[in-house]
Amino acid sequence: MSEITALGLYSGGLDSLLACRVIAAQGIRVIALKFVTPFFDHDLLTREEEFQREVMRKHGVDVRLVDLSEGYIELLRNPAHGYGKHFNPCIDCKIFMLTRARELMPRYDASFLFTGEVLGQRPMSQRRDTLRVIERDSKCEDILLRPLCAKRLDPTRPEREGMVDREKLYGFSGRGRKDQMALAREFGITEYPAPAGGCILTDPNLGARIERFYQGHFATGRESIEVGDIKLLQVGRQFLLPGGTWLVLGRKQAENERIKKLYEPGDWLLKMEDRPGPTGLLRRAEQTVAGTEQEEEILRLAAGLVVRYGKKIHGETPPATVRIYGEGKEETMTAHPVDGTDFAC
Structure with a gap:
């Protein structure tokens, strides 16, 4: 196993799971951060060890729960980038999570961060300009890799410095799921949730x-x-x-x-x-x-x-x-x- 460690944002959906598997396939130690708030997945805190065992058994992913409740409740009062169609502050939510993930990097001796984001998949938070804003405001510029759409974005430091082989990353885009489902079959992933918003704010x-x-x-x-x-x-x-x-x-x-x-x-x-x-x-x-x-x-x-x-x-x-x-x-x-x-x- 490589001495390189990467922290990934793990929602439990197919995209984040694939991102974990793509990075791990390059011999990199992956630690998946599952963020929880009262608006999504908070009940997992009552069965953390069971959840960790379940994800490891099903997907071979080492996942850690991170409770963002207190800060998230305050964030929702006045998100800098506003709300989506309903009361969902998607851009500020991603910035908040990535900021916390960056702060956790020293704890795990991590070299970079990654997410399962796909360019153009979500109209509010996954546009090209929005992806850049998220990187900037979370202070994650150049250390944030998006392995599922990396070939449509500029190379990041992990790629330029050889920690990650860019040729083994992907160039997915848009709202379709065919590419992800095909990649899931390649990895032997057969059990994953249907795409849906798990956040009650949507x-x-x-x-x-x-x-x-x-x-x-x-x-x-x-x-x-x-x-x-x-x-x-x-x-x-x-x-x-x-x-x-x-x-x-x-x-x-x-x-x-x-x-x-x-x-x-x-x-x-x-x-x-x-x-x-x-x-x-x-x-x-x-x-x-x-x-x-x-x-x-x-x-x-x-x-x-x-x-x-x-x-x-x-x-x-x-x-x-x-x-x-x-x-x-x-x-x-x-x-x-x-x-x-x-x-x-």
Whole structure:
């Protein structure tokens, strides 16, 4: 094995996997960096070793998880290069990742970086001019290699200095996948995900919800956004009650359990005592609801929504007793079902 080490950005998709295999085929030690944030792949942090073993077994790639959550949450407030079609800051995202990868080079004694980017594949972040901007703003000029489209770009230092044989790189371009699929067959790669956006910020519904959260529509406050908030935004039915009070209801038992795990001190939970139904969570209710003039109205609406989405009895939705509890909160109330259409978000 060569003494040369390269760090690659690894999304788990075919392009990044191929880039790893192309570089490794030249006898270079490859360490794949899998970046995670609350917007993509954050749950991998709970099973890191299992994930590493799985990727090594399937693809022979040594992958390391890198959590970018804190910095990424701040980046999203005002990305220098703006947003894509939805709330996705694709250019700034790539700059942020490459900046972090460059900072990690000394830890792994790496000589250069590489990605699976293909010229012209994505309209926002993979144009020729944008690729140059990403290199410049991440301070990765001349140390960033894109092996799948390298022959359509100027040679980088790893190529000029003989660390990498440019003739064994590729000149892919455009949005088609035929070249990549053919190369995958050459490497014997048969199992890989279909091309799709794994980042929830590109989703028109979730992206819009997160954007409203950042705009301050939720009473929890745009200045104190936390990882748990972003994860909660992705679960169940979501409602904005008067005053921007944030209510989340589980749609099935698995979501009920997830909501309970995302409970934090200061939240209030809601649950019917009479029959099965959703678990509800009022985020930071102790700070935004308790003692306010709207507390009674908000609790009536929240409890009514819990009842509305609970199990029907002979096709009807009768009133039910709802328990509201949390740190410093414990009460029950009889609630009638209410229509949540005007509060859904």
